[in-house]
Amino acid sequence: MRGKRLRVVSAVLVALVLAVGLLALGADRPAQAAWQPSKPVEFIIMAGQGGGADVYARFISGLIEKHKLAPVPFVPLNKAGGAGAVAMEHVRGKSGDPHTIMITLSSFVMTPIIQKLPFSYKDFTPISLVALDNFFLWVQKDSPWKSVKEFVAAAQKESLTVAGTGSKQEDELIFTFFEQKADLKPFKYVPFKGGGTVAANLVGGQVKATVNNPSEGLPHYPGKLRPLATFATERHKGQFADLPTMKELGYDISYQMMRGIFGPPKMPVEAREYYAGLMKKVFDLEDFQAFLDKNVLDARYLAGDEFGRWVGGYNDVHVQVIQKAGWSK
Amino acid sequence: MDAFLNLLGGFEVAISPYNLVIAGVGVFLGVIIGVLPGLGGTSGVAILLPLTFTMPPTSAIVFLSCIYWGALFGGAITSILFNIPGEPWSVAVMFDGYPMARDGRAGQALALAFIPGFFAAFIAVVLFTFFAPPLAELALRFGPPETFAILLLAFSTFTGLGRGSPMKSVASATLGFILASVGLDVVTGRPRLTFDSIILLSGFSFITASIGAFGVGEILQSAEERLEFRGTQGKVGLGDLWLTIRETGRSIGTFVTSTVLGFWIGVLPGTGATPASFMAYGLAKQYSKHPEKFGTGAPEGIISTQSAAQSAGIGALLPMVTLGIPGSPTAAVILGGLYIWGLTPGPMLFIEQKDFVWGLIASMYIGNVIGVLMCVLLVPVFAAILRVPAPILTPSIILLSSIGAYAVNNTTFDIWLLLAFGVAGYVFKKLNYPLAPFVVALVLGDMTEEALRQSLIMSSGSLWIFFTRPIAAVGVVVALALFMMPLLRPGIARLRNGLGAVPPAQA
Amino acid sequence: MKRAEIITALALLVIAGFVMREAIRLGPGWGEAGPRGGFFPFWLSVVLGLSSLWILFQALRHGSQLARNAFFPPGAIRQVLTVFLPMAGAFALFEVVGFYVTALVYLVFYIRLTGRQSWALTVAVGILFPTVTFLIFERWFLIPLPKGRFGEQLLPF
Incomplete structure (x- = not known):
């Protein structure tokens, strides 16, 4: 930044170049061999700082940086509020922008179903799935229930108090699912703002059960908490190989949370392919796989139309x- | 004694040259983050998190926690000098810090924040070192009813906080509560008071509101008097240190209560330094010999808020390390770091990762020493800022404030809110509506409602839950008694004067 | 002062009215699991309404006393506007050309025209401030500041 005039001149020049570039994009030329982002990429997070989605986004952008996978930085940007609605509205407004991507969780599909919003999941460009987060049914270690069967028997007799993250979000969804399939008395569902707090309230005996993600329950395992089952479709490998799935116990409930990447509406095809490829590189990193293993996430990569x-x-x-x-509504 | 030996081991880790440098850089960055309104401790830590991927976990946690310590110190600076909070937890410091600075005692106000803040942090670290596991156990007994009782206690200490017309205090507080309830209702999952606007789903940020009402409002008000925002005047010198230590000694009771209260509020999940500083302020005022001086530059007002904030900051890391539950939003981000570095928080960490845990604890001692030294040495630099001509300072502060508002949700909508809150703050101040009840209600309002409604779900709608649980019962009863105080006081006075003084008709 | 008191009280009353309407829509009652979504907003709006009515009543009753002090001291309104209008203008400009260009324009305008400082100082601050904020926020801490509608084209870095 040497002088004002230089700055203005260069600004005007670049504005011209960009304008021409935009026109060219509009003309829908065949995809170039290797599109690359030319300025920092906004990495929108559908939740506040410190939550699960936030950790994933910062982890991924950190890995991109550490392994020099992209020529520009990926800037995580939190858009909390409205169970994801605020973030989705923001990204929707960036229609056609190749420099914005969003990391999503279940609220990406749920929020537009529950709230009256001018958009749905269909408006966004699917880029790739990177992992599926699991849910366990957790009870206290010294609770009398040693199996799902015993838990169900108790829950059929009285309304148990349970806790989860947020209201009308995935945790409550799973409990409702459970009620519907196992014919339980309605749970007294207490919503909290974060998964860690939910687990703390179970450990402290404020509630009887939770469906925390493994990463939220693990700090108290095996000392204070006991998982009774997993809501995954198949048994896990490793540490929790003995943990039965709900399905094999006779309750047809399987649920996993999407950790996926989406782009704004009408994202250019070459940008979409670029990010899908980039996420594959991240996915294949040893660091990333170790992280998934440790926190009992299913490694699952899907991209493009398949996703x-x-x-x-x-x-x-x-x-x-x-x-x-x-x-x- | 075990803790002591472990701590020595921890110092060995933390004092390695690499970790010392990391700690110094962390604290320095933290102070900058604390000073700039657009950069909060929480986002600062989040943004620098990826930098730690290449460090060993112990250095990484030393780095991030030192940023936090630095930000806890630094937040007070802009609050005191310009009436603009650099951090959420430094809003309460403004109540008395800024009036004192405007009186020409900026140096003393800063010292009153830094020195007691440091000692508070030190006491908190000692508590952390020796009592972490039992305190974590105790924190787990606090469910929603207990949290509600604590918040109710906080409000009860604020009765009679506002000066001037009580009706205006009531209006100001209710307005704060109403704004706090805007957004997605956590309990029902439905939007409330958003009038179908998507942007309002995030609710009103108390940061935007306080930068606007206090900072921008102040700028407008001083414009009236002499065209320019004059900030604060007066010498800032190291001589203030001695004064401060004497003053702290005089308010030792306030200091100790605020520190202990702050620490405990920090340990409880989901609260953190911000509510702690407000509670400490209310408490200090309630039990001060000169409550009328609060809000006009009372030393106790600064000591209580900053001590509580800094010990709460330390406390917030306790449940994070021992249980994997973040005690504050910043701790939540650091917790995310733990997962990324491949560690699982919890009791096992103390056994499997001794170096990590005790290195962290040792770095708390070191980080806070670095922090206080850095801040005290920087005092002359702050003095230089005060000498910048007003025509330059005013627009710069306005621009920084707008960054502060923008960074809350990354939307320009918040900048317009800033303007609106600025005008409202200006008008309110002129018409003698107190602003403190408004901010306190905005910060604690939805937390309180949430705790109440969570409790009532647990009890199927019965209020008895607050009286059948011992900890909650004590808190609620004391709080109710405090609320009644203004009504009961005349009666008590009458009783003291002997029953004979009471007319028979009323006896 | 009297008029300001009355206007403020009326504004609070209007807010109370809006909140109450919304609270009733949400359900102001006590459901089977405690208060419903509109319970607190409803009672808050009642309290706010009552307190603003009280303030209004007081202002009308003690009006003559209040009227003695003007809300704006003589000449103050001009002073306040010289700070307020450029600020509001700058905020509007954020939407169009983004933070950095606005900061330059606003600082130059304010320091030179309102503050009457020398050109050298004005230009130095006008360029230094956006540069330093750019480095700190955009580069080091990766916080993108508002770009406005045309900001990206004006400053493509």
Whole structure:
């Protein structure tokens, strides 16, 4: 920045170049061999600082930086509020922008079903799935219930007090699912703002059960908490190989949380392919796989239309349960 | 004694040249983050988190926690000098810090924040060192009813906080409560008072509100008097240190209560340094011999808030390390770091990762020493800022304030809110509506409602839950008694004067 | 002062009215699991309404006393506006050309025209301030500041 005039001149020049560039993009030329981001990428997080989505976003952008996977920095940007609605609205406003991506969780499909919003998951460009987060059914270690069967028997007799993150979000969804499939008395569901606090309230005996993600329950395992089952479709490998799935116990409930990457509406194809490729590189890193293993996430990579179809199915499951629970409006 | 030996081991780790440098850099960055309104301790730590991927975990945690310590110190600086909070937890410091600085005692006000703040942090670290596991156990007994009782206690200490018309205090506080309830209702998951606007779903940020109402409002008000925002005047010198230590000695009771209270509020999950500083302020005022001086530059007002904030900051890391539960938003981000470095928080950490835990604890001692030295040595630099001509200072502060508001949600909407709150703050101040009840209600309002409604879900709607649980019962009863105080006082006075003084008709 | 008191009280009353309407829509009652979403907003709006009515009543009753002090001391309104209008203007400009260009324009305008400082100082601050904020926020701490509608084209770095 040497002088004002230089700055103005260069600014005008670049504005011209950009304008021409924009026109060219509009003309829908065939995809160039290697599109690359030319300025810092906004990495939108659908939740506040310190939550699960935040950790993933910062981890991924840190890995990109550490392993020099991209020519520009990925800047994590929190857009909390409205269970993701604020973030989605922001990204929707960036239609066609190749320098904005968003990390999502279940609220990405749930929020538009529950709230009256001018958009749905379909408006966004699916880039890739990087992992599926799991849910365990946790009880206190000294609780009398040693199996799901005993838990169900108790929950059929009286309304148990349970806790989860947020209201009308994935934790409550799972409990509602459970009620519907196992014919339980309605749970008294106490919503908290964060998963860590939920686990603390179970350890402290304020509530009887939670469906915390493994990473939230693990600090208290095996000292204080006991998982009774996993909501995954198949058994986990490693530490929790003995943990039964709900499905094999006869309750047809499986649920996993999407940790996926989406772009704004009408994202250029070459940008979409670029980010999908980049996420694959991140996914294949040893650091990333170790992180997933440690926190009992399923490593699952999907991209492009395959991912789009997967999200469609994921959405349908939510629509069914939410309608049955009477949450949609 | 075990803790003592472990601590020595921890010092060995923390004092390695690499970790010392890391700690120094961390504290320095923290102070900058604390000073700049657009950079909070929470976002600062979040943003620098990726830098730690290449460090060994112990150095990484030393780095991040030192940023936090630096930010805890630094937040007070802009609050005191310009009436603009650099951090959420330094809003309460403004109540008395800024009036004192405007009186020409900026140096003393800063010293009253730094020195007691340092000692408070030190006491908190000692508590952390020797009592971490039992305190964590105790924190777990605090469910929503207990949290509600504590928040109710906080409000009860604020009765009679505002000066001037009590009705205006009530209006100001209710307005704060109403703004606090805007957004997505955590309990029902439905939008409230958002009038179908998506942007309002995030609610009103208390940071935007306090930068606006206090900072921008102040700028407008001083514009009236002499065209320019004059900030604060007066010499800032190291001679203030001695005065401060004497003053702290005189308010030793306030200092100790604020430190202990702050530490405990920090340990409880989901609260953190911000509510702690407000509670300490209310408490200090309630039990001060000169409550009328609060809000006009009372030393106790600065000592209580800053001590509470800094010991709460330390306290917030306790449940994070021992239980994996963040005690504050900043701790939540550091916790995320733990997962990324491949560590699992919890009791096992004390056994499996001794170097990590005790290195962290030792660095708390070191970081706070570095922090206080750095801040005290920087005092002359702050003095230089005060000498910048007003025509330059005013627009710079306005620009920095707008960054502060923008960074809350990364939307320009907050900048417009800043303007609106600025005008409202200006008008309120002129018409003698007290601003403190408004901010306190905005900060603690939704937390309180949430705790109450969580408790009532647990009890299926019965209020008895607050009286059947011993800790909650004590808190609620004391709080109710404090609320009644203004009503009961005349009666008590009458009783003291002997029953004979009471007319028979009323006896 | 009297008029200001009355206007403020009326404004609070209007806010109370809006909140009450919304609270009733949300359900102001006590459900089976404690207060419903509108319970607190409803009672808050009642308290706010009552206290603003009280303030209004007081202002009308003691009006003559209040009227003696003007809300703006003589000449103050001009002073306040010289700070307020450029500030509001700058905020509007954020939306169009973003933070950095606005900061330059605003600082030059304010320091030179309102503050009457020398050109050298004005230009130095006008360029230094955006540069330093750019380095600190955008580069080191990776906090993108508002770019406005055209900011990205004006400053493409």
